[in-house]
Amino acid sequence: MPTMTTVSIPAGWPATEEEARAVQDELRARVVLDEPGPPPGSGHVTGVDVAYDDEHDVVAAAAVVLDAATLDVVAEATAVGRISFPYVPGLLAFREIPTVLAALDALPCPPGLVVCDGYGLAHPRRFGLASHLGVLTGLPTIGVAKNPFTFTYDAPAGPRGSWTPLLAADEEVGRALRTRDSVKPVFVSVGHRVSLDTACAHTLTLTPEYRLPETTRRADSLCRKALKEATRPRPELAARAAADPTRTWGRSLYERQSNPVVWAGRVLAAAVEGTERTPEIDDALELAAHRDRWSRGREVFDRVRASSAAYLDQPDEEQSVVFRLAELVGKLAHNAVGPPPFFDHHAGWQVGPLAVRLATAAHDPAVRTRMADALGEWPPTEADGTS
């Protein structure tokens, strides 16, 4: 049975795009480009990949080790965690790396060459996912991507093995490599401690039958499986949630609101009254108050979720509830004006229960009064649920 570990977002992980770009500029100097890398066909080759369930805030990563000569599976490991960053082109690594590192750490054997689903050198700042993972682990890495990103290339000739340069302006940052006759090429770039020739040779060795390397195919299928397992409905938890009188009350309260976004905004405002704000919380408050900004709901949700990572090293119950309320404001605003896809339609049911939790966690008894005022009512059966 493969190992499975759980990770949280690392303390100090970048919360904004600016911070993330600064990290890339800092780490870029550590990439090693002048090693040839392990010869194809010997030792281990490891594929890593990640799958997401944004709705449940779950990310699952897989690492699958293959025997480079036979392409047989030697070992595999998975890890699940919270989503640490929104998807931003050029910042993919910050979304994938924490969970991928945990999966690699859980392997029972050395990974050898790591094949990433994405880019290395071929990146706006020349520091893509494969480069980043290589610098953090010290392992030789390459990137094999399915799309050309922002780069240009001429179509390679028809036969498998043909290639053309992948260009950023005039600079060769990788290759468009045909892995199957007359099938769309893959886009290979160097990560860490591997030459472009070696990277392409490995890619061809790993594609005896399909367009994509066996490493990424195996890792892709395994991380999807791990995600399913992690988010599978737990009958026990579902029963407990369904039996929770607070949830029932929260639903009816929410459905009686004529303007849920404004209402949730007022609840959030009451929750943070007298406490220190973050820019993201202010963002959510502003969002709720201005109907013409509701189309930014998803963006605000992403920002709040990203910023809450910075508070994970000091897990304060009150703070965490406030962030979840702010996330809800973003979700409700988005759901009010679209466009699809929408967030969970049941999201608003949590506003009431979260307000109650905040009042329970707060040291200041005045918080309960403020929350009750903002909600408009308080759950009648809160205290005498089962007795």
Added chain:
DNA sequence: GCGACAG
């Protein structure tokens, strides 16, 4: 300024 943009 606007759109495009690894997964």
Added chain:
DNA sequence: ATCTTGTCGC
């Protein structure tokens, strides 16, 4: 990445 009906091929 994820959402999704039908469709082509072994």
